[in-house]
Amino acid sequence: MDILSLFVTVPILTVIVLMFAKGKKQYRVVALVGFIIQTLMSFNLIYQYLHVRALGDKSIMVFTKDLLWFAPMNIHYAIGVDGISVLMIVLTSVIVLAGIFISWDVDDLPKEFFISLIVLATGVFGFFISVDLFTLFLFYELAVIPMYLLIGIWGSGPREYASMKLTLMLMGASAVLLIGILGLYFHSAPNGGPHTFNIFEIAKLNLPVGVQRLFFPFIFVGFGTISALFPFHTWSPDGHSSAPTAVSMLHAGVLMKMGGYGIFRIAMYLMPQGTHFWTNFFLVLAITGVVYGAFAAIKQTDLKYINAYSSVSHLGLVLVGLLMINQIAWKGAMLQTLSHGFTTALLFALIGVVYGRTHTRIISKMSGLLVFIPVIGILFVLAGLANLGLPGFSGFVSEMNIFVGAFQHADTFHRIITILAASSIVITAVYILRVVGKIMMGPTMKEYANLPGITWYEKTGTYILMIFIVLIGTLPFWFGNILSDSIRPFIERL
C-alpha cells in the first residue's frame, strides 16, 4: 500500500480494532497507539517528502496514485501531496494526538467517542491527500457528520441546538460546493471526450471566463463557510463552545483549515480569472470577519466563546492573505493556517483543563488561578500570548508575512484592508490579555484553593502543541521553504 493511502487505512484499522476492544482502558490505549502510529507516519512523510525533493523531483505533486473508480463518470481515486498537504497532514495527526491525550478520562461511551473522533480524522486525512474532486468531496462530507454525534452526545451547554446548527450549515455549504464542483466537471471537456474530476487535468484547460465567474463564488462560499467566512460563520461560536474539548481542538485546529486549503487548491488554482473578478468582494467579507470576530471576542463572557470568535478572526486573516494573491501573502496564509491550528488547539485544550477544575467558563467567576494551579496557569498565559502573535511563537511569523504581502498592493482599497488587518493585532491583544489577566492574575478566590494540579495526560497533550508552536515561531524558514516551493506553481497561475 502506498504511503499516502496508509493515512486513510490506518485510522480505519484503528476503528475496527476499537470496535472489538472492551473496557475503558483498552479503548484509550488502542486509540492512542493508533494515533501515535499515525503521527510517526506523518513525520516520516515529511522526511520522505524532503528526500524526494532533494533528489530533484520537481513535479507539483509527489507520491501520486491514480485508480479508476467509477468508469462511466471518469471518477478516480487520485491522491498526491505537495509541501502544503504534507504540513496539513502533520498538523492533523499532532492535533488529534493531543486531543486523545486531553480526552483521556472521557467516561460516557468512550468507545464511541474515540471511534467518531477517528472517523472524523480519516475524513480529514483523505481530504488532504485527494487530487480528484469527487474523492475530495467524499472525504469532506465524511468529516461533517461525526461532528453531529461528537457535539451532540459529549458536548455541554446547548449542545443539541449547536450540533444541529453546525451540521446543517456545513452540509448546506457542501451542497453549494457541490454545485461548483459539478460546474467544473461539466466544463472539463471542451473538445469532447470524457469529463474529468482531476484537479490537475482541469487546471490544464483554460476554463471560459464566464464559467469561472459563475462557479467561483459557489466553491469559495462552500469552502469559506467551514473557514468561518463572514456572514456564514454563525455555526462557529455555538459549535465550538458546546463541543467537548478535543472536538473543539480538532474542529478549530484542523477542520476549519480545510476551507482555506480548498479555496487555495481548487477555487483559486482552477479559476484564476474568476478569482481576480471576485477578489474585492470577498476581501470585504473576509476583513469584516477579522474585525468583527475580534470585536465580538472582546464582548464575550465565556472562555470558549472568546476563543471561537478569535478563531473566526484569525481565519479571516487567512482568507485575507489568500485573497492578496502574491507569494508572500500566500506563504503567510499557509503559515497562519498551520500556526493558528496549533495555537487555537492549545488554547481550547487549556480552557478545557481549567474548566475541568473550576466547572465554569465564565470569566467573571474566576480569578487568581495562577496561584493555585501554577503549571496550568503558566501554560494558559503562554497559550494566550501565542494566540496574540507574540514574536517567538508561530503567530507572529505568519501574520507578518500576511501583512507584508498585503502591503505590496499599493492601491487605496488594499491599503485600507491591510491597515484594518494589522489593527486586528491590537484588538486581539485586548481580549487575550484581558482574559488571561482576569482569570490567572488578580485576587485569589477561596473556592479554588484546592484544585488538582495538571495530570500527565493533560501535560503531554499541551506540551506537544506548545513544541510545535515554538518550533514554527523560531524556525519559520524551514516551514516557509517547504511551503514556498509548493506555492510557486499555484501563484504562477494567477
Next chain:
Amino acid sequence: MLMRNEIVLTLIILLVLVSDLIVKDNRKKIISNIAIGLFVIHMLIGFIPMPEGSLFGGMYRTNHLIFGFKIILNVGVLLILLQSASWLHDKLQDTTKIGEFYIILFSSLLGIYFMVSSGHFLILYMGLELSVLPISALAAYEVYNRKSSEAAIKLILSAAISSGVFLFGISILYAVGGSLYFDDILGKLPISYFSVMGLVFFFSGLAFKISLVPFHLWTADVYEGAPTPVSNYLSVISKAGAVFILMVLLFITMNTLHDIWIYLVYGITVLTMFIGNFFALRQENMKRFLAFSSVAQAGFILMAMVSANQEGVSSVVYFMAIYIFSNIGAFGVVEAISMKTGKENMKDYAGLYRTNPKLSLVLMLSLFSLAGIPPVAGFFGKFFLYTAAAGQGFYVLVFIAVVNVTISLYYYLKVIREAFLRTSDTPIAYFKSDNYMKVSLAIVAVILLVIGLYSPFYDYIYSVSNIVNF
C-alpha cells in the same frame, strides 16, 4: 425462457397455495419457511443470465436492464419477507392468514414484473392493477385495527381513481398514436394539445403510484395504518416498478414529446421535494415520517429524469436500488421496535442506542443513506442523480435539490438525535428480534456500506442502460 421470472413466481404461488391446503392448522408457521425458501430459490434462479427479446408480438419484452432490475426487486422482496415473519406469526392471531399473505404478496410482485416488462399498454395496465389490488387487501390485514381498514379503503379508492385516470390517458394516447404497442407509437406521437392531454392523464395515473405531489395525499395515512411490512413493500417495490416504467415510457416511447414532459417533470420534482420535506419535518409517527420522506425521495428520483439519456437511466436505476435497501432498513427497524413494544412515535426512540446499539446502528446507516451521507451508499446514489441533471445544464434544479437534501438532513437527524443524543428514563429495553429479522437487517447494513463504494455495481448498471439510441 424469457418469462422465466414470471413462470417461476407463478409456480411458487401455486406451491404455497398447495402447502397451505396441506399443512395442518396448528403447524401453519412452517409455511413461512417454505415460502421464504422457495423465494430464495426464485431469487437465485433470477441471477442466471437471460437473452434479450420479446414475446406475444412485442407485448412482453425483456432486456438486460429489465433483467437487472428484477434481480434488485427480488432481493428487496426477500428482505421484506424476512422482516415480516415475526409479524405474521405473532401479531396476527389468525394462522390461516400466513399462507394467504405470501400468495397475495407474490401476486402483487407478479404484477410488477409485468409492468416492468410491458411492451403494450394493456399489459402495463394489467400489471399495474395486479400490483395494487392485492396490496389493498394486505393493507387491511390487521382486521381488528381500525386504522388498518381505513388505510385499505383509502388505498383502494385512490388506486381505483388513479387507474381510471391512467386508462383515460392511455386511450387518448391510443387515439393519437394509433396503436397500443410501445414500439409502434415510438417517434410517432405528434405534438398537439390532444397528446399533451394524454400525457398528463397518463403521468398522473403513474404519479399516484410513485407518490408524487399532488398525488401523494394517500401516502401518509396508508403507510401509517397498514401493517409495517406492507408499508415497506408499498414504499419500495411498487414505487420502484412504477418509476422504472415511467422512465422507460418517457425516455423512449414519448421521446417526441420530450420538450413538453421535461417541464412537467421539472415542476413536479420541485413541488414534490419541497412539500415532501415540509411535511416530513412535522411528523412524529415513524411510519408517517418515512412516508413523507419517501415522497421527498421520489422527488429526487424524478430530478434525474430530466436528463433523458444514459446517465439518467443508470442514475435512476442505481438510486432506486439504494433507496430500496435504505428504506427496507429503516422500515425494518421500525417494524422490529413496533413488534416488541408497539411504539411507533419518534419520541419513544429516546436513548435507543444505549439499550439496543446494533439496532440503532442499522437505523443510523439507513437514515444516513436516505440523507446522502458518505460513505454510505446513499451518497453515491444522490451524487449520480445530481450529475445526471447537471449534465444537461439544469444547475438551478440541482441547487433546489441540494437545498432540499439539507432540509431533509434535518429531519433524519431528528431521529438520530432521539436515538443517540438523548437519554430517557424509560427507554425501549434491550430485546432480541427473531432470526429472520436479524438476518435481514444484517444484510441491509452490509449492502448499504458496500454497494456505494463498490464501483462495479454502478458500472454494470451503466453498461446495461443504453436502452435507447438517443
